[in-house]
Each structure stands twice: as structure tokens, then as C-alpha cells.
Amino acid sequence: MKKKWLAVLLCGCLIFTGCGSSDDGEETSGGDGNKGESGSLISGNKNNSTNGQEDPGSATKAPDSSETDKDGEDAQTGAYWHPQGSVVLGQYVGISVDKVVPEVKDEDVQSEIDYLLDQSSEPKVIEDRNVVESGDYVCVDYTLWVGGEQVDEITDEYLTVGNGYYDFEESLVGAFIGESKTTECEVQDYAHSEYVGQTGTYIVNIKSINELIVPELTDAFIAEKTDFDTVEAYRQDIYDTLMAEATEDAKSKERVSAFEKIMENSTFSGISDADIQSYVDETIQFYEQYASMWGMDVESIVSLFYGTSYDEFLVLAKEDGEYAVKQYLILDAVIKDADIKLTDEEYTKALAEYAAENDFSTPEEVEETYYKEDLVEQFLRDKAYDMIVDSMIVS
Numbered sequence: 001m002k003k004k005w006l007a008v009l010l011c012g013c014l015i016f017t018g019c020g021s022s023d024d025g026e027e028t029s030g031g032d033g034n035k036g037e038s039g040s041l042i043s044g045n046k047n048n049s050t051n052g053q054e055d056p057g058s059a060t061k062a063p064d065s066s067e068t069d070k071d072g073e074d075a076q077t078g079a080y081w082h083p084q085g086s087v088v089l090g091q092y093v094g095i096s097v098d099k100v101v102p103e104v105k106d107e108d109v110q111s112e113i114d115y116l117l118d119q120s121s122e123p124k125v126i127e128d129r130n131v132v133e134s135g136d137y138v139c140v141d142y143t144l145w146v147g148g149e150q151v152d153e154i155t156d157e158y159l160t161v162g163n164g165y166y167d168f169e170e171s172l173v174g175a176f177i178g179e180s181k182t183t184e185c186e187v188q189d190y191a192h193s194e195y196v197g198q199t200g201t202y203i204v205n206i207k208s209i210n211e212l213i214v215p216e217l218t219d220a221f222i223a224e225k226t227d228f229d230t231v232e233a234y235r236q237d238i239y240d241t242l243m244a245e246a247t248e249d250a251k252s253k254e255r256v257s258a259f260e261k262i263m264e265n266s267t268f269s270g271i272s273d274a275d276i277q278s279y280v281d282e283t284i285q286f287y288e289q290y291a292s293m294w295g296m297d298v299e300s301i302v303s304l305f306y307g308t309s310y311d312e313f314l315v316l317a318k319e320d321g322e323y324a325v326k327q328y329l330i331l332d333a334v335i336k337d338a339d340i341k342l343t344d345e346e347y348t349k350a351l352a353e354y355a356a357e358n359d360f361s362t363p364e365e366v367e368e369t370y371y372k373e374d375l376v377e378q379f380l381r382d383k384a385y386d387m388i389v390d391s392m393i394v395s
Contacts, residue, residue: 084272087329089337090265093391095258102246104239112238117217120225123158123210130177130209134162137212138172142204146187146195158210165189168202180205193295258392263326271325279321280314334384342380350379 123137132138137160144152159165161172171183180203187200215221219230228234284298291301299310306313334340342350351363354375360366366375 082332083275083325083328085268085270085275085325085329087269087326087333088267089330089333090262090267092262092265092330092334092337092388094393095261095388095391096393096395097254097257097261099394100250100253102243102250104242104246108242109235109238112242113217113235116225117214120221121212121214123208124213126209126211132161132172132175132177132206132209134173136161137210139207139210140172140204141207142168142202144187144192144195145201145203146198151195151200152192156207167200168204171202172204172206175206177206177208191295193292193297196297254392254394255389258388259323259327259330262330262388263323266326266330268326268329271322271329275325276318276321279324280317283317283320284314328381331381331384334388335380338384338387340380340383340387342376342383346383347376347379350382351375 123139137158139156139158141153141155142157143150143154159169161169163169167185167187167189168181168183171181175181183202183204184199185202187195187198189196192200217231222231222234223229226234228237287301287305288298291298294301296304302308302310302313306316308316348363351366354360355363355366358366360369
């Protein structure tokens, strides 16, 4: 019977996809699963290196529940994949970890306010000069030509000369309002990702030099632009939101610390380099897909999310892969050691929660999409994880 690997984030837990052997010995490839939080496992990836960026991940597409095997049997009755290896558990309950104190700085709150002000700013034409200088906020029209063909045309584009976002910026210094500047250069602007590295010709018409007028931060402005009546109420809401995020991040770091201690207390054997590499490969694939969607290369998108070079990212991804494999082995061993069971009531509750959190119409739709035995096993892992976390001693 054909096997399928469940590749979906269940209750925040990464389900591995990978290669295995079908019942007839034929190798079956894993799903094309994305991972949330840069390939995170339950509590966030070990390195937690997304620099506060919003999670770009999402659950993978569900298996086709209508598919059947050649013998007509329902293809929903599959087998759950496990990373290879074994673990002799050390202490896993009552783990002591240092408390991580969440913090929100005044500048963090002000940054959010400044963003709102920037988004509400308006250009005002400067009338007393007509020559572009570095740092000017200018309005331009431009076309891009590659290989003798026009590939883009943009009108009324505002940009700050010298910020480096546009390939042609340097050529604007010294230009006059109304002048048309032609610049031939290598295309590096990832808004035109399909032409990056090729020689492009930009024809830019300078329309105006402007002053960016930033609105005054007043109660009236806040009432107009937000759901709050006063600056103080808006500022407090920003603080509360950032503090909630910081608190969750602190809890995640405490949980990671607890599992690292469990790993130090335990003895592992037989861990497969292939399992770790499959984690790395899927993490790379995730960022490649995101880079393509944003018109960037993967090195740039990694720098945005991780704040590291691509080589450093690969090292972190491998560390996360090893951490993830070990955490799975620990959870499965804890299920057996603590004799964790899942009652019918617990299964029904967990299934309903998963359906609600992942936009399924009904719990039954989840069961139509994924193997029930896989769901049961995942919910058991969730129970093991909760038992470990709830027993932590944080001081």
C-alpha cells in the first residue's frame, strides 16, 4: 500500500517529511512541506534567528483524500514517518531553567509610532531650486530597457536619492527638473529579479524635488489614523502588543533551554545525517520560495530574516535540524516512558482546536485530509511536550 507522509504544522509542531520505503519496497518521496518559523519545532527553532520578523511559514497543502491505491483500498491508511535514531532519557521533568525577562524599550514603541507617521507623510514640492542633490526626495517617471526591449514603465515614483534602492540613483545627482537621464548599468534592483545581472538601460525623467512633510503627532491625528482617541492610548496599545510578543519569545527561549538540558542529560545514538540534511534542504526550499515570491535571491532573503550570511545560515539550519531530530526522539521516548495515552475526549478536543486554528470547516475535514493515526500520534507528542513544559522550574 502506498504511504504518504503527513506534512503539516499540527498545534505548532513540525512534522518531518522525507523519504521512506513503501510496502512493496519502492522508495516514496516526501511532501513539499513548508515550515513555520524558519523550520521551527513546537517552541521555535533553536537559534530563533528571525529577528522578530513575522512568521512567513504556513501549513503545507493537504494530501488528496480522494486518492486510492491500485487495489482500491483507501489511501488514507498510511504510516507516520519518524526520524532515525534512539535515545536513553535522562531527567525530563522538573527541569530548571533561568527566567528570560521580556523587555520592551521606549525606542521600540517609538519606532512603531514613527512608522505610522512616515506612512502618513506627504511630499511638498520645493520651488526655490531645480538641481537634484544627494538626499533629495524626488518624484520621477522611468522606463527600463533590457536587450533593446522595454520591460517596465513606472510613473510618479518617489525615492530618496542616495538610499541605494534604485540602480539609477547616482545618475540623478546634478540633474535638472524636467531633464531626462539615461543610465546604462547592471540590473540589481530585485523588483526586476528576472533581469538581475543583465545590462539594463534606465531612462529617468525628474519631475520634482520635494520636502517630505511629516504630520504632527497629536490626539487628532491618532483618532483619524487609528482606532484610538489619544496618543497615550495608542502608545499603550503598542507597548502591550510588543510586550505580549516579547513574553511569548521569552517563554520560547525558556522552553528551548529546557530541551537543551534534556538533550545534555540524555544519550543519543543512530541519528541519521540524512534526516538532518532533509531539514536543512526543506528550510532552504522554504526561503527559496519566499525569495522568488518577493523577487529576491535566497541570500538576500536569508539576510533579511536571519541577519546573517548565507554560509552562517546553513550552519544555523544544520544546528536546528539536529535539535529538531533530537526533540522528536525525546518526545517519542517520553510518550513510552510516561505511558502517555490519549482519551477519546482529548482527541476530539485537540482535533477541534486544530481545525479552528487552521481554517478547516469542521474537525471531520481534518480527518478526511490526514491519517487519523498520524493525528493521534501528533497529539500524543503535544501531550508529552506540554508535560515537560508544565513541569519546568523557572527561576
